[in-house]
Amino acid sequence: MAKIALIVGSVYGGAQYVAEQAQPLLASFGHQVQLFEEAGLDEVLAYDAKCWLVITSTTGQGDIPDNLLPFYLALKNRFPLLTGKQFAVIALGDSSYDTFCGAGEQLHELLLEIQGTELAPMLRIDAGETLEPETIALPWLTQQFS
Known part of the structure; x- marks a missing residue:
């Protein structure tokens, strides 16, 4: 099926x-998936995935997590x-945050x-509504990628 770069923040x-x-x-749906926990832009580009799946939390005042920030900045600059x-x-x-x-x-x-090309509209998971984000994310992923 598809080659997916799974990029996490x-x-x-x-x-x-x-x-x-x-x-x-x-x-399990037949996709080839590489998890990038400390994603480097060159590393992700070299993987040559058909699809990039970004799963990220937010920190501070809407900031990108430290482990994802270098990837984001490289993407923005290059x-x-x-x-x-x-x-x-x-x-x-x-x-509860702006x-x-x-x-x-x-x-x-x-x-x-x-x-x-956006595969699906962004999924927003609210910590105020669920303590287990995977219970929302996994069915959504099944719908998009199965």
Whole structure:
């Protein structure tokens, strides 16, 4: 099926856990999945995936997690066009903050800017509504990738 780069940005481990649950689920649908926990742009580009799946939490005032920030900045500075590549974003956040899912919003906007094709509208998961984001993310992934 598809080759998927699974790119994760995590602060306290929630997004990391969702990504670790997503990887075998996607593989069970026949996809080849590489998990990038400390994604480097060259490393992700070299993997040459058909689809980039970003799963990220938000920190501070809508900031991108430290483990994902270098990837985001490299993507923004080098601006490699993703023509022909699909992407999807799962954003974890807390709607009691004005910057709800701010990191996911920034990644989503940048991926559109560099001409990636959105596979599905961004999934926003609210920590105020669920303590187990995987219970929302995994059915969504099944719907998009099975």
